[in-house]
Amino acid sequence: MQFSFHNPTRIHFGQNQIAQITREIPSSAKVLVLYGGGSIKQNGVYDQVTQALSRHKWGEFAGIEPNPSVETLDRAVAMVREQGFDYLLAVGGGSVIDGTKYVAAAARYEGYGWDILEGKHRVREALPLGAILTLPATGSESNAASVITRTATHEKRSFYAPAVHPKFAVLDPSVMRTLPxxxxxxxxxxxxxxxxxxxxxxxxxxxxxxxxxxxxxxxxxxxxxxxxxxxxxxxxxxxxxxxxxxxxxxxxxxxxxxxxxxxxxxxxxxxxxxxxxxxxxxxxxxxxxxxxxxxxxxxxxxxxxxxxxxxxxxxxxxxxxxxxxxxxxxxxxxxxxxxxxxxxxxxxxxxxxxxxxxxxxxxxxxxxxxxxxxxxxxxx
The missing domain is CATH 1.20.1090.10 (Dehydroquinate synthase-like - alpha domain)
Structure with a gap:
């Protein structure tokens, strides 16, 4: 065996841990909250996030699909650039977190973000991001991998970059109660x-x-x-x-x-x-x-x-x-x-x-x- 191992994600596990994001995200940060179809507004997670970010400047981007598409995510990249967000918070399952990693990397790249998935651009820097996990499956909340789809060409590709490793992750199993x-x-x-x-x-x-x-x-x-x-x-x-x-x-x-x-x-x-x-x-x-x-x-x-x-x-x-x-x-x-x-x-x-x-x-x-x-x- 020969390897180097470092997992920099701080994990907060258990009920009512969403409140930890108040301390995890710098108070000076302008935060973009990214999520999927809106289930977080039905299971109480959105309300907890809103409370935890009450002293932060923040906005939101909804609609990240299962098998997140670059077409959707590029709209989030544009929003980050236009409105000056400098910290990302993914709230959802692996697709939302993977998508947020792409946004974090693409927002710091002047070219077309899909270049990252094609290996034409190596990600060396990205916006900081955290994750609130609502669906356990992929482990994306504490790794550096991301899988993205380009709907127009029926392609699904992945990239791996330490720069998109979440800074922290909240794992509250109680939010799973409403999952199908x-x-x-x-x-x-x-x-x-x-x-x-x-x-x-x-x-x-x-x-x-x-x-x-x-x-x-x-x-x-x-x-x-x-x-x-x-x-x-x-x-x-x-x-x-x-x-x-x-x-x-x-x-x-x-x-x-x-x-x-x-x-x-x-x-x-x-x-x-x-x-x-x-x-x-x-x-x-x-x-x-x-x-x-x-x-x-x-x-x-x-x-x-x-x-x-x-x-x-x-x-x-x-x-x-x-x-x-x-x-x-x-x-x-x-x-x-x-x-x-x-x-x-x-x-x-x-x-x-x-x-x-x-x-x-x-x-x-x-x-x-x-x-x-x-x-x-x-x-x-």
Whole structure:
């Protein structure tokens, strides 16, 4: 192992912690609050934010979509520049926080913000930002990654820049009470696959990272099995903290990452507007079967240490257990269940993967176009 690890986000976890933003954001800052469709005005979060910012100068930008679009976010960038906002506060789930990271970076760049996603501009500075998490899933509230969609061209791309790491994050599990069940179930799947992307590679004897990853996977398995308790404070608290730790950087430090499931899934979202977690639940089992020989050791380890399996055909039975976990939440695991067929794969998804310059993928950089097509056809 060889790595440098630093997570600069200060986390305030628990009920009534939104008040902490009063002290976190400098009193001299002019704050832009960014959020999504307005649910925060129904669950009490907006009122708490308003109270906490009562001594600050602030404005708001609403309408950041799931799979945030650069077209929407560029309007926020223009607003920041025109009105002189110098601190951003994201209030929402991963999409709002990812979008706010883009705004923070693009507002300090004189060119077209999409250059950041295409790798034409390396982000070295950004506006400071904080986050109030309302939907646990992505871990975006304490990492430096962002995924953005360009609707006009059906592209979904990501960037990573330490400059957009949130300065602080508020995680209040009580705000999850009003979330639709679909979003809660998607959150479990999303966090589970985040762990898998950092764990299901090859066995490199990283005992701390593997052990912690297995704890997180067992947590998510238990939360799925105990979904009937999702209205209890304990269930909400454990999902919110587990989802955060799944992508805070610790379990991925010094170990090989895959991320091909996400890369392929992004194209499915861009082409067919599926939920992010829906694409992950479809792609991961197919990818694991296609790449089973190179992932055999870790699949067997996962089967033993996460699902309590033993005996013959352990790797395949582990993949079956992952599928069953997703299905137990009502999340589909086949593209055909979304009316996506082999012709759609060949004529839409494969050409998009070829055009967007993200290949090859995977921890061994061997997930090329042919491999992607094979994975997708398995998933039909």
């Amino acid at each position: 069940e679909r979003q809660l179930k998607n959150g479990i799947v999303d966090a589970f696959v985040h762990v898998c992307e950092q764990y299901l590679s090859h066995n490199d004897q990283a005992l701390v990272q593997d052990g912690y990853a297995e704890v997180l996977l067992r947590n998510l398995k238990q939360l799925a099995e105990q979904y009937d308790q999702h209205e209890t404070p304990q269930w909400r608290e454990n999902l919110m903290w587990t989802a955060n730790q799944a992508l805070s950087g610790l379990i991925g430090a010094g170990v090989p990452h895959d991320w091909a499931t996400h890369g392929i899934g992004h194209e499915l979202t861009a082409q067919f507007n599926l939920d992010h977690a829906q694409t992950l639940a479809v792609v991961l089992p197919a990818l694991l079967r296609e790449l089973q020989p190179q992932k055999e050791s870790k699949l067997r380890q996962m089967g033993k240490n996460v699902f309590g399996l033993s005996g013959e055909a352990l790797a395949e039975r582990t993949i079956e257990a992952i599928e069953a976990l997703f299905q137990s939440l009502g999340v589909k695991t086949r593209l055909s269940e979304y009316a996506i067929n082999r012709n759609d794969i060949v004529t839409q998804v494969v050409p998009a993967l070829a055009d967007h310059g993200t290949l090859p993928m995977g921890e061994q950089r061997n997930v090329d176009l042919a491999c992607c097509e094979a994975i997708l056809l398995r998933a039909v």
